[in-house]
Amino acid sequence: MKVMATSATREEAVQNHLLAGVSDEELARLLPNLQPVSIPLGKVIYESGERMDYVYFPTTAIISLLYIMENGSSAEIGVVGNDGLVGIAIFMGGDTTPNRAVVQSAGTTLKMLSAAMKEEFTRGGRFHNQCLRYTQALITQISQTAVCNRLHSIDQQLCRWLLLSHDRLPSDRLIMTQDLISNMLGVRREGITHAAKRLQSAGYISYVRGDMTILNRKGLESGACECYQVVRTEYDRLLG
Amino acid sequence: MKVMATSATREEAVQNHLLAGVSDEELARLLPNLQPVSIPLGKVIYESGERMDYVYFPTTAIISLLYIMENGSSAEIGVVGNDGLVGIAIFMGGDTTPNRAVVQSAGTTLKMLSAAMKEEFTRGGRFHNQCLRYTQALITQISQTAVCNRLHSIDQQLCRWLLLSHDRLPSDRLIMTQDLISNMLGVRREGITHAAKRLQSAGYISYVRGDMTILNRKGLESGACECYQVVRTEYDRLLG
């Protein structure tokens, strides 16, 4: 995690949609506290139950929220990109969550001390409201993950997962091995191999050794269950 | 849904833990707006995407949050009892959610007009904070449901579900058919039949035609996955 000495510029900040949606006055107060940081793939930002010293506003990075079982298996409960922030427990009041936050796609985020976050949140302005609306959107995403885990096939879930990632990605390339994806989705690696091969045969994606490219979004959308669209629509409604 | 003419008394209000946790001053402001209502099993409080006119603070009732698929199948994403409230979208700012809220166990709740809810929430006092802490607890419950749906057997999930219900129940009796439970958990009715029979053989529960009694909580806890305890611990930490 490389920290640049300077605070974030306004141009950097508005790359994050949540920050782009606050008032000029609020943004002016936030800017000096926002530090650009670039974070590598696989970096653990929060550990389950651990004190969170910073909140993170992704600009180009994508962060995955995971629950890790006692036996080591894991499952993703949500994904955060430049549409939101990581660390909602800071302003919700719990300070910690029983989840791990890990970088799914390397890139930059803006980090801010928890204290500064709490201070601006308690002022109760547009920033406060935006944070809560984003939290509601995230709740919808988590809920739909629960439903999808229950009722849909690996193929459908992989499509949903790729679309959620693609929405938060600056390009069509996703650096991610099938093994990592299987940990996210909480399934076998071979299950992902099969599903990915089918998607490749259909011409929706192509990949070689951890380097995946999305070729046909429409195709993926047709292969996904309704869960993706429900989440997408709700994000647009709440944050659009 | 039977509405009594009078406002709620302080004694009624504090049966709901969330209301019990606010300041005297706040409670005094809330009381005139709180109306006791008794609601029968199966009543739909909110429909997916529908405007929410009231928020509900359960006292003895239990409400289930469900997502209904386009093809009619369904899955529970969370359950609310006297530990919280139904209608968080009101103060989170989205006004609606893509979920259905349905009464899982008949009983009473205190309902309050959305406008009154918003007004007290925006005052930003202890009530505001309690609502957010409760929302975080609910997020944990939903997250753990997602994980559990992915990784655990029907037997384990039934145990978890029974324990979550029991925690919110005034007695050990649960009026609920296996068919309804299967809709909640998003599995086949026969799956619940098998799991329930095993739990009955073990002496953990007994049931006849939609009338279930919990005989051995410890037994259920031993049959459940870690998901139940994670949620329980987090509720205690955030709201206890």
Add this chain to the structure above:
DNA sequence: AGTCGTCTGTGCGTTGACGCGCTTAGGCGA
């Protein structure tokens, strides 16, 4: 060029859950 580690593909047998159809049994009202 050769070696090693990692990523991907494949082929088993196993299993938990599904879908369907049907039976048994309790409860209630006519």
Add this chain to the structure above:
DNA sequence: TCGCCTAAGCGCGTCAACGCACAGACGACT
């Protein structure tokens, strides 16, 4: 008391996903 409705139990065959073991395949690094 009879009949009906609904809840619960049972027995298939089917299937998606699992666990495991191993084989190619690509890239990086001597």
